[in-house]
Amino acid sequence: MKRCVTFFLVLTVLLCPLSAEAEEKIMAAVAANFMKPFEEIVRLYEAKTNINIEPTYTSTGRLYAQIIKGAPYDVFLAADEKRPALLHKDGLAENPFVYAKGQVIIWSANKELCQVKDWKEMAQNPCVKKIAMANIETAPYGTVSMIALKDMGLWEKLQPKLVFAQTIAQVFQYASTESVDAGFCAYSSAFTDEGRKGCFLEVKEAQGVTQAACVLRRAADKEMADKFATFLHSPEADAVKRSYGYK
Amino acid sequence: MELFPLYLSVKLALVTTVLLMIMAAPVAYVLAYSEFFGKSFLEALVSLPLALPPTVLGFYLLIFMGPKGGFGRLWEKLTGSSLLFTFSAIVIASLVYSLPFAVQPMRAAFQKIDQKLLENAYVLGLSRTAAFFRVILPNTMGGLAASAILVFVHTMGEFGVLLMVGGSVPGQTKVASIAIYEAVEALNYHEAGIMCMTLIPISYAFLLLINWLNRRS
Structure with a gap:
């Protein structure tokens, strides 16, 4: 019995910090090609605002599949225009906007x-x-x-x-x-x-890759997510994007 | 709708099973019957693929079998073609990945043999090799079969390592687990569903077979 109680006490103590963690953060679903610039943009943003950005990087299609299944992301930076538009049409996302053009x-x-x-x-x-x-x-x-x-x-x-x-x-x-x-x-x-x-x-014959992003409707803190979305267009963020060859 | 990846999975599992049974037998034999310095190191090494995440195995195999890796270069010299992203490459990856599943049950089967049987064989003048083929093998068939089937199903279910070294080449390395993963990612649930429904009974049937063999031996 005593052991049991100790075990649960230890367990509670171990789990506590996790549930108590209510700091401000944004979960971002980011297309894999944008990983390096995004890391820099996040560094800039976190230094400015004290808000934590937690990115997940993988292919756009995979992220899309996760989002329509209810994955807890706040913003979605895709590598195409199609999927953000689909999310918007299905009422899962706000208006998409173009944040980068790749090649x-x-x-x-x-x-x-x-x-x-x-x-x-x-x-x-x-x-x-x-x-x-x-x-x-x-x-x-x-x-x-x-x-x-x-x-x-x-x-x-x-x-x-x-x-x-x-x-x-x-x-x-x-x-x-x-x-x-x-x-x-x-x-x-x-x-x-x-x-x-x-x-x-x-590969000049390939179409340019127009990359759109959107704030997701289920975002925990819409205002916070919107502010970050606006930051993606700031001159600072644009400079980072340019340094990686995005237009 | 393609069922070719399923065929490729079965082919990979069969080739791996046959090769691994031959390769694992001497290792299991040594572990079962001899004592030597460093035996526990060998034991741990054989079991290592069990404890490592498939990504770790995949990462090293990718480097090792690549055009710059030692094995990749040797292969290219011998065969004239590169190794990575071919069927041969995923067979090699599967051999490493399934090694413990072949060696452990085989070793247990070898150890279960009545020592008197072996001693009799030696007294009657059989050499060690002859004793292996005429006494050990016939008496451990159940255990060997169980080990073979375990390797087979484990290879059928292989995913992480292949994701890293396979390169999803249709007809070469795009096995069922990878094809299902890609179909789900692309939201082709119908295609994924058909492949899953085919894979489940195959694996289930083989597991039933293992249980039956284990009970018999």
Whole structure:
């Protein structure tokens, strides 16, 4: 009996800090390509406001699936316009707004591979045996890369080389560890420390990736979430975005 | 709607089971019958994949089998093609991942053999190898089969490691667990549902078989 009581006392003490934690925080669902700039933006915002931002980074499609199942996010920064618009239509989100415009590149850790005319030549180079691409359904950067390949009539031809990653971040991970020879990455990857060690070619034929964000209706503190959404447009945040190649 | 990933899962599980049974037998034999310095280290090493998160295994396998990794380079020299993101790569990953599931039950089966039986065999002039094939193997069939089926179902259910080293290449590494995960992520619940409904009875049937074999031995 005594032991039992002690056990529950210890348990209560252990659990207490968790439930008592009522500090101000925003849960953000962020598309994987925007991870690096978002970290910087969060640092700026937290220094200014004392509000904690807790980000979850993964593919837009995955985040979308979580949100419609009721995941407790306050804001959603997608890598497309489609999914925020769908959430808005279903009454799950406020009006979406565009926060960044990205571009697809083909990135390689091997600098020699970029000594060609354009990305199509690089992709078809026999030395490039494996090319990573993000999931074509759930990752918008994957979808855009696929469309570009199809438009150029290369989709079927490159099939044997293609390797699929779950998110655009995993594509870059495969490419930077040289598990693959090249990868269809986000332009922003080229601006990271790791990204500068390799080379890239722009995939000009790919559509630009218009990235929209929205405040979710179920946000715990709407006003707080709105303020953060506004901050995404501030000159400070814009400077961070520009430094990672977003328009 | 594709059932190819299911076929690929079964193929992966079968290949892994056959290879692993052959590879695990000597390890289990050594662990069951001999005493040597460092035995407990070997035991712990064999069980390590049980204790590690699949991400840790996946991470090291990704480096190790990659074009810059030792094994990846050796493979490329021997076969002329790169290893990572191929069927061979996920077989290797599964061998590592399922190793404890092969060795542990096999070792237990070997240890259960009546020592007198073995001694008789040696007295009657059988060599160690002959005794293994003519005395140990026939007397541990139940345990061996249980171990094989355990490896089979464990490989069927493999996910995390494959997610890291597989690269979801259709027809090569996109096995059922990965295909289901991607279908759910893409909100294709119908497709995911069909694959799940097919996978459950397969795994259940094999587990029933294990129970039956265990009771018999």
